Amino acid sequence: MVMAAQRFDVIIVGGGPNGLTCAAYLARAGASVLVLDKRFEWGGTMFTDDYSTPFHYNICQFELPFSADLPPYADLELERLGVRLLEPQVSAAFVAEGHGQPLVVHRDGSGLDQLRELLGAAHSVVPPLLFAAPAPVDQVEQALDHGDGKLVLELARLTPTGLAETLKDERAAGLVRYLCALVGFSAPDEQLGVIGAFALSRLLCPTLVMGGSKALPIGLFRAGARAGAQYRTVADVSLIETGASGGLRVACQDGREFTARAVVSTLDPKTTFLELVDRGAVPDGIRQAAEAWRLDPTGPFTVHFGIKGEPPQLASEDASRALFQVVGFQDAAAVDEHLVTVSGGRIPASPAGHLTVTTRHDPTQAAPGPYGPLHTLRFQTMAPYRHPDGPWERLRGEYRSRCWDVAVGHTTGLDQARLLFAFADSPRDIERRFRTTRNGSVRQGALVRGQTFADRPHPDCSTTRTPVEGLYLGGGGVHPGVPGSLAGGYNAATAVCGDLGLERWWPEPPMLQNAREAGLLPEPVATS
């Protein structure tokens, strides 16, 4: 039986946080919206599972770069829909090998006093740039070249190594070097750029979602569903074709077909332009950019532990409260060596990384009992995409045990706890779970300076509009590309809303007006 293609105003390819954000805004603007996702459920990389155990495991994206200042949080009334945000007051601790006292960094930047001003500027100046159409990166830098913007540029021009060298305290240098890698700067000599500087600053004031990161997409889904958006899971899109009457035709692997006036792809540029859109429709320049699109070389090896017993402690109470407890490194040089080893496809001598005691910040992420206390721990270490000694599936268990040993060896009390459950994902596992996580990285393309603002992913489509009529980009592969910001989906909704003649019901975020008045918002690139 041949089924007629169903028609919608907008089809969104990918039901991750950006796709769900876009759907909610557009459905509420009156568009008929369909979201298609390859997986069996919503939320993409903002995925929490309990694997039917008494613990919540945040599999991929864990912390957010925004709190209640996230524009969709207010616009979509996410708090009312059950999304509650938590702000850990102690961000990070660095436990240097052989050094008694850990370095502790608080949410307000104290502990990294030398960088406090630079990080503070990136934290407050950059956000408006994320929720507006982008300008070329040099124009962004020109616009920022005054006032607090100068401080942002100072940070943006540093490399991870350069940044570490500015710090007198070896522990601070080690911590900053490590955190740079967490936001995508594993290479020692890559300038952070404005977006990298922002991501680093926000990593030091992280936000968690109560119950697990998946609670955010659940709220976004509710917002869209209330407004009439439709959703299909296990819908693996294989083709986006131009030339169909009434817009673009979207076909799934299983034969289902849909058409729409606008299609928003939240997938990475390689997938969108080299695999999905019919070849003849993609301009050569964009095709070449997609082919040359630079990905993170690998991602983290993440281990989830469910324990019975008291949570592990570091040398001070403050350090024990830190969200990122970095353990196993001596200093910045040791972090560098670890990252170079991993980037070279080798296994480091020890799986040093960071530990998070999730339930310290959100007790609801473990069952209250019976026979507690129960705690959920999350350990992350950068690892090669491929294990040099064989498939990760065969070696994952042993590496997971080594991570447990690192956690036990660098904390107190964990040796007294009973390990009830342990799960792990290698970078390869993450890539297989989520279509957008090439090489196991949550970023849909490296966040290096040359792949930000108007160059993300190409000047002709960084505003989310593309030269392919009716096709928009709305994921992490388009400006701004900061995971968890929801800005790709938000910006795509703005563009589609205008192009389809829908009424934009949501207000411009006040931070944009403030930035405009302060002269910190450059003119965006012309849209196609």
Add this chain to the structure above:
Amino acid sequence: MLTNCPVAEIEVEDGKARAVILSDRAVFPGARIEARHAVISNVGARNTLELVGEPTIRLVDSRLAAKMKHWKMDERGSTVTSWLIDGEMPWGSAGFDPLVTKAHLMYRAYDSWEAAKDYVVAMINNDTWGAFGNMIEILDYGACDPNAVSPEGYRVIRGEEAIPYPLRKEGGPEAWDGPIRDEMLRRRHDVMESIAPGFKERILDAYQWTPVDIWRVNPAAVYGQVLGGDFSEDQWMLDRMPYRMPIRGLYMSNSVWPLGLTWMAAGYNAAQVVAEDLGVRNQPWWTHRPVAWFLNNIGRLLEPLGPVPVGAGR
């Protein structure tokens, strides 16, 4: 639909269930949510008694309150093992019938009638290790769902076995978190190896759940009892909990008849009862009448098994 919203209390006023109060662990801590017509409790007899309050139920039906308080849950706690294996199940019996590799549900059954009796005696006597390793239900998802097999040919196998919960000879229920957990996994590997030679070599990963884990995951599965209550004579059919509780507007959809399995009957029946009470049962989209069907077909159902008439499915 609200997630991360555990309920701490079912509020009853003037003999009617009026509202639920969320717990401090909810995303809306302490919130009171009113129900105009009905509160349906899906958390079983013991938890419902706790949520409503024993004095409140005792006031309207003291026998029911006592029954809920002493509702039996500890006869059969679920123990589950999940394996990730490389390749198909190497069933020993495949030499007898190769089709066994296509079966998605297998039972490691008793070796003899005597063994079956020994198992029952062990269950009654709370003899954990005597009961262990006998009646294992084994699911091979990949046998019926190609999506459950990875491109490399890895697949998940699940084994489940009900065992008495109390662990009296092992020091009490908290011992489930002790060495017994690892020992159970080791012995289960041995059992599987005995019926599927080469199984151990195929194991890539394995996880063990105890009844306490099951209870922690699902507070309604007290003592790891996932069916809403033990299968004892006094907790069977009409002696399960009523769908309509003696408190107006309060209904049950767990610990009722039939047992809480994946046939969803308890939820369906609760919906029928509530819909009848609200006067909304007659809907153009809800025409199925299970009881009427049963009464119309009871004569045939009671006849000895024979050829099934064409079209007798409904």
